[in-house]
Amino acid sequence: MTVTDHAWADGVDGLRRIAAIADEGGLDTIWVPDxxxxxDPTSHPQAELFEAVSMLGFLAAITSRARLGMLVSPVPFRPPAVQVKAIATLDALTRGRAWFGVGIGWEGDEARAMGVPLGPTKARFEQLEELLDIADRMFTGDSSPYVGQHFQLEGPICSPRPASRPPVLIGGTGEQKTLRMVARRADACNLFDLPDGGTTVRHKLDVLRKHCEDSGRPYDEIEKTLSTRLTPDDTVGSFVERCREQASWGIDHAVVIRTGPWTPESARILTAAVPEVTAF
Incomplete structure (x- = not known):
């Protein structure tokens, strides 16, 4: 479940209610946008949106089982050691339930409006590589200096360390750079459910498989996630059948969004589908 629209009529109580249903109902992960x-293209820029790291801290306190992550955090938003420290803290507090979802970012209007330097695409790919290098060091307790092209850290300390190494999900579907980086550096990718019967998804997975072969990485080590939308007409049965079809394309993990805020009724469609979907 991805919680994108935060405009509940009862505010934070709406989030609390949805998180409880997801956590108790067996959903694997509660994702938040960064x-x-x-x-969200179905909403508007002035609509309610909680800041991602703060929201994850709240979710950590009110859930006990579901994994938690950002889908995904743009590398320019936070200094790398601050980003890594935040994820390590989340993982330590939740005893190993954090994802490390990252990407290069894409929303130029948002960055300009909020005063965040976005930088050229090439530089952001380089920054993402350096962020992952820094995370590898900090997650293992290595506080030695780091000198990169974009980031220089004199002694990044990560204490407490995460309960376990948070899995890395790299967002984006670019075939030349992003999926190659997934093959080399990530534990998961995130693709998009387009209305073409899975043609694009299967092609992207073929590209990823080739990059894995070139990198000497087992393709099956990478979790394939797919952002898909729960429609107003969906039932438990129709959602299960869609997941079954997506699994036949090679998808391991459905990341489900919906138009408008999640409601108890829509969330329970997902939780009711859990036993069948996990049996694929």
Whole structure:
């Protein structure tokens, strides 16, 4: 479940209610977007949106089982050691339930509006590589200096360390750079459910498989996630059948969004589908 629209009529109580249903109902992960204003195309920029790291801290306190992560955090938003420290803290507090979802960022209007330097695409890919290098060091307790092209750290300390190494999900579907980086550096990718019967998804997975072969990385080590939308007409049965079809394309993990805030009724469609979907 990805919680993108935060405009519940009862505010934080709406979030609390949905998180409880997801956590108790067996959903694998509660994802949150890392934007600084509302970017859901079915909403508008002035709509309610909680800041991602703060929201994850709240979710950590009110859940006990579901994994938690950002889908995904743009590398320019936070200094790398601050980003890594935040994820390590989340993982330590939740005893190993954090994802480390990252990407290069794409929303130029948002960055300009909020005063965040976005930088050229090439530089952001380089920064993402350096962020992952820094995370590898900090997660293992290595506080030695780091000197990169974009980031220089004199002694990054990560204490307490995460309960376990948070899995890395790299967002984006670019075939030349992003999926190659997934093959080399990530534990998971995130693709998009387009209305073409899975043609694009299967192609992207073929590209990822080739990059894995070139990198000497087992393709099956990478969790394949797919952002898909729960429609107003969906039932438990129709959602299960869609997941079954997506699994036949090679998808391991459905990341489900919906138009408008999640409601108890829509969330329970997902939780009711859990036993069948996990049996695929």
């Amino acid at each position: 934007h600084l204003f509302q970017a």
